[in-house]
Amino acid sequence: MASAMELSLLNPTVHHHGIAGKAASQLPARRAFSAVRFRVRASAAAPPAAKPGSPKKRGKTEVNESLLTPRFYTTDFDEMEQLFNAEINKQLNQDEFDALLQEFKTDYNQTHFIRNPEFKEAADKMQGPLRQIFVEFLERSCTAEFSGFLLYKELGRRLKKTNPVVAEIFSLMSRDEARHAGFLNKGLSDFNLALDLGFLTKARKYTFFKPKFIFYATYLSEKIGYWRYITIFRHLKANPEYQVYPIFKYFENWCQDENRHGDFFSALLKAQPQFLNDWKAKLWSRFFCLSVYVTMYLNDCQRTAFYEGIGLNTKEFDMHVIIEVNRTSTPCLYHELCVLVASLCSVLDSFWTTAEHDNSDNCTP
């Protein structure tokens, strides 16, 4: 997962504390929007004059979780077990899942995520606002990837008996997401920081989505992730003067993981036609698409310094991603999505213009 679950605007009514593995019904309900903090070790300041041998992970800083912060998700695992029971659901195409499992077992990126000294050198050169915004990019991306790891790992565990093939695919996807999160966290160490993922697992609230919404959200997140990574990779390949940090060189193979994850969710959606075909499902899927796109757009518009720092125009980048996700989505979702695109540009721009206007009003003495 990459843009992973950019769904904060949806603000589902129930959040949970604890590990994703607990059945939703066992978890205490919490009011949405309440502030949570998560822990980041050390400081994002310019490279410190550290004593030789002193630990990289020093001290603690707390970071506020906002409405647009990437979230952790949980679902109704009992319903999931029913959905993937081949005796109940005759739509499940086990041959397709067997083929997908072989793809995941191949593990194309097993040796891809290997670092080199360029990372630290590039981080040390980065100063001022770009350094700060870069750290935020790494933190948010790491949290989003880790969110995917937790959800997929638990689905892998819970579906083992009902559908071992689907369960193993989830476990292998959690392997990929753990690798992505770990690589981003190593990137943070170049800036003398580290996300405490064990602490995050226990301390953060979990947002509950019914399985249907998990399918929409994860499918979109994976496809959006693919298009974001490949777009940045291609842009920096064509404009190497903006290659400020080597992590982007890894995006070409990395995004293939996200694409495979998206293809798996596409197969899952096909096996659950009730989530796509009736009028309620069509409305919900459109609502999800719009929410995901708007959240991504607002998140990115707050971080134009990052995109400009790597030579991208934020709004053009986002619209490109949205249009490509539409173009390449499965036929069932494509029809829902393409209707939105034409109006989306103006809707998003009006959201942002209104937000900017409100913000400047607030600043007026």
Ligand SMILES: [Fe+2]
């Ligand atoms: Fe993914």
Ligand SMILES: [Fe+2]
């Ligand atoms: Fe990922």
